[in-house]
Amino acid sequence: MGNNIVIGAGITGLFFGYFSKESCIIFEKETIAGGLCKSIKDSGFIFDYSGHFIHIKDQKIKKLLEKIIGKKLLKVKRNASIYFEGISIPFPFQANLYYLNEKEKQECIEGVKNRKNVKIYDDMPFIDWSKAMFGDGITKYFMQPYNQKLWSCDLKKLTASWTAPFVPKPTAQSIIDAAYRINSINYGYNSEFYYPPENGCGDVAESLFKKLKDIILTDTKVENIDWKNKMIYAGYKKYQYNNLISTQPLIELIKQLHNPPKQILQSLKNLSVTSVRCINIGIRYKKDIPELIQNKHWIYFPEDKYPFYRVGIYSNVSPKLVPKKCYSLYVEFSSNNNSYEQCEDTVKYLKQAGIMNVDDEIVALSVVDMPYAYVVFDKKRKKALEHINKFLNKNNIYTIGRYGAWEYSFIEKNIVDAKNLALKLTNQK
Numbered sequence: 428m429g430n431n432i433v434i435g436a437g438i439t440g441l442f443f444g445y446f447s448k449e450s451c452i453i454f455e456k457e458t459i460a461g462g463l464c465k466s467i468k469d470s471g472f473i474f475d476y477s478g479h480f481i482h483i484k485d486q487k488i489k490k491l492l493e494k495i496i497g498k499k500l501l502k503v504k505r506n507a508s509i510y511f512e513g514i515s516i517p518f519p520f521q522a523n524l525y526y527l528n529e530k531e532k533q534e535c536i537e538g539v540k541n542r543k544n545v546k547i548y549d550d551m552p553f554i555d556w557s558k559a560m561f562g563d564g565i566t567k568y569f570m571q572p573y574n575q576k577l578w579s580c581d582l583k584k585l586t587a588s589w590t591a592p593f594v595p596k597p598t599a600q601s602i603i604d605a606a607y608r609i610n611s612i613n614y615g616y617n618s619e620f621y622y623p624p625e626n627g628c629g630d631v632a633e634s635l636f637k638k639l640k641d642i643i644l645t646d647t648k649v650e651n652i653d654w655k656n657k658m659i660y661a662g663y664k665k666y667q668y669n670n671l672i673s674t675q676p677l678i679e680l681i682k683q684l685h686n687p688p689k690q691i692l693q694s695l696k697n698l699s700v701t702s703v704r705c706i707n708i709g710i711r712y713k714k715d716i717p718e719l720i721q722n723k724h725w726i727y728f729p730e731d732k733y734p735f736y737r738v739g740i741y742s743n744v745s746p747k748l749v750p751k752k753c754y755s756l757y758v759e760f761s762s763n764n765n766s767y768e769q770c771e772d773t774v775k776y777l778k779q780a781g782i783m784n785v786d787d788e789i790v791a792l793s794v795v796d797m798p799y800a801y802v803v804f805d806k807k808r809k810k811a812l813e814h815i816n817k818f819l820n821k822n823n824i825y826t827i828g829r830y831g832a833w834e835y836s837f838i839e840k841n842i843v844d845a846k847n848l849a850l851k852l853t854n855q856k
Contacts, residue, residue, distance in 0.1 A: 431852055432659060432666060434649050435674035437462020439828030439841040441635040443672055444642055445495075446849035451672075453639070454661050456648035460636040462674075463797060464838075466629025470791040471750040472709035477757045477795070478725055478739040479628040480620040482837045489621065491842070496634045500621040503744055505613070509569065509727045510780060515719060518727065519595040519614050520569040521561050524606035531568055536606050538562025539599050549588040550806060556587035560596060573729035576736035579701050579763040580803050589804040589835045592616040616837075625747045631838075652683045654822045670852050674828035676700070676799040677815065687818075694814045697807035698833060703800035704767045706758040708774075709749065709791030712784055716742075716754045719781040726782070733776055734769035735760050753790065756782065765798060799830050808833070825852075 431447060433440045436455035440462075444453050459465065467474045481500065483489045493500055507518035516526040524535050539562040547559050557570040571582065578585055595614035597605070613619075623630035636643065647662040652671065659666050673680045681687060681695045720726070725739035741748045741755040749755050758777070760767050777783040802808070812833055819826060827844045829836045836844075 430669040431672060432668040432670075433672045433674065434659075434680070435462060435828070435831070436460035436632075436636070436643055436645070437674055437828065438464040438632060438635075438838055439831065439845050440672070440674040441632060441639060442842050442845035443674070443827070443849050444639045445635060446846045447853045450853050451642060452666070453643045454647050454649055454659075455643060455645045458646045460643060460645060461629055461632030464628055464632045466627030466633075467707065467793060467795075469707075469793055470709060472707075472753070472755050472791045473627040473748045474707035474709075474741065474755065474757065474791075474793065474795075475628045476797065477703065477705035477759055478737070480617065480622055480744070481628070481631075481839070482617050482620050483839050485839065485843075488839050488842055492621075492631060495638070496623055496630050498624050498630075501624050501745060503620055503622060503724070505615070505618050505620060506723050506743075507725050507727070508723060509573075509729065510719075510733075511568065511729060515726075517610070519597075520727075521565050521602055522595065522597045522605050522610045522612065522614050524565075524602065525609055527568075527606075531564070532606055535562065535564035535568065536603055538564030538566070539602050542599070549591075550586050550809075552583050553585040553587045553590075554582050556590070561602070565602075569729050572731065573727055573736065576729065577701070577761055578801060578803060579761045580699065580805075584805045586804050586806060588809075589802075593835065622744050624745065627741075627748060649683055651685055652680075652824075653685050654687070654824065655685075657823065669823065671824045672848065672852075673824065673826050674831040676830040677826055677833045678799075680824075680826065680831070681815070691815055691818055694811040697811035699763075699803035699805060699808070700799050701801040701803060702762050702765050703797045704760045704762070704770060705795040705797065706760075706770060706773055707791070707793045707795065708756045708758065708777075708789060709753060710755065710783065711750075711753045711788045711790050713786055713788075714784075717781055717784055720754070720756075728780075733780060735773070735776070738777070738782055750790075755791075761800065765796070770794075802830070802833050802835055804835070 431451035433443055433451055433453040436453050440453055463476045509516045509520050517523045524532050542562050545559050557566040649659050649661040651660040657668050720740050724743055727737055735758045737759045739757045826832050828841050
């Protein structure tokens with residue numbers, strides 16, 4: 428049934444179906460489509476699976492999304508900060524040393540001036556890369572502690588190959604200049620972003636699902652893939668395919684293959700990932716939302732005394748996500764073993780930091796666990812992917828999307844990759 432079979436009705440799988448819908452069928456193990464691009468409705472609040480914003484450079488992609496949801500996207504100018512030693516520092520840290528206390532500021536400036544003259548390359552250890560790019564001080568106060576919390580792995584094994592375009596890289600002189608005057612440059616790929624005007628980021632997936640529902644089988648888990656005979660077994664049935672497109676986590680795909688080569692199973696052991704727990708909180712305030720988060724979209728927490736690495740404020744992106752006199756948060760914790768012991772005290776920590784008022788009322792609370800969140804870029808990853816993809820592509824199996832391709836990406840890239848593969852496989856022009 429269909430020349431192409433797609434596993435996973437997340438944003439990438441849905442867009443593949445959108446671009447080649449006459450020749451494919453999409454399998455989704457959950458009861459609803461969307462993957463991590465779903466939105467949750469609870470007590471008048473709309474939550475996403477943590478911060479899920481749309482970063483677009485190509486205006487054609489923007490117009491496509493607006494066509495799909497039938498509404499104009501909100502254009503939002505990022506207002507993000509770092510909470511460090513009781514100070515709110517605009518993001519990125521390395522371009523806003525002006526806000527630091529004098530001791531830390533001078534240490535960061537000296538670190539920039541005294542950087543070692545070493546060759547910088549993508550595969551170098553992240554910590555070495557950070558010191559070469561930004562110096563010892565910035566690495567000590569932000570890059571190392573924050574990324575330790577985010578990745579939950581040995582930063583000596585994490586390489587710098589993930590950093591472009593995600594880590595802003597101001598010049599040494601501009602870093603020093605911004606220590607003595609307020610920086611006016613908007614750094615980063617996400618300095619502006621887009622968001623649906625209502626219904627959360629899940630509005631994109633829901634709108635796509637309505638257009639593609641005839642080719643999507645929800646609540647249907649792929650159990651086994653007979654890659655030699657191009658057959659999948661799902662929902663107690665078998666389906667023949669010409670091409671198999673997987674957007675599910677690469678590790679799960681390999682587990683579904685029937686008797687894959689030993690080399691592929693060995694390569695599988697070299698893929699690592701960080702998991703994330705997102706706590707969504709809907710809050711009613713008595714007087715006003717806390718001053719620290721007013722107009723902010725998200726805040727980074729590098730210090731160990733706070734167990735979460737980031738807190739986002741949904742309601743500052745779109746007021747339609749909350750009832751009146753309310754605000755909403757997402758609080759993110761990472762782990763390398765799906766263990767989150769410190770989550771129970773989340774509200775206490777939020778109040779200590781000034782993220783919540785002492786007398787706020789919690790109206791809605793939910794937990795979203797994402798076993799696959801951040802693909803770990805260590806030196807084993809690249810070689811493992813080469814072996815796996817060579818085998819898969821030779822057998823007409825293609826992996827795309829953040830977890831299918833085992834990369835660090837964003838919605839625009841997912842859409843482009845889905846379109847390119849759909850056109851390639853269906854010979855469209």
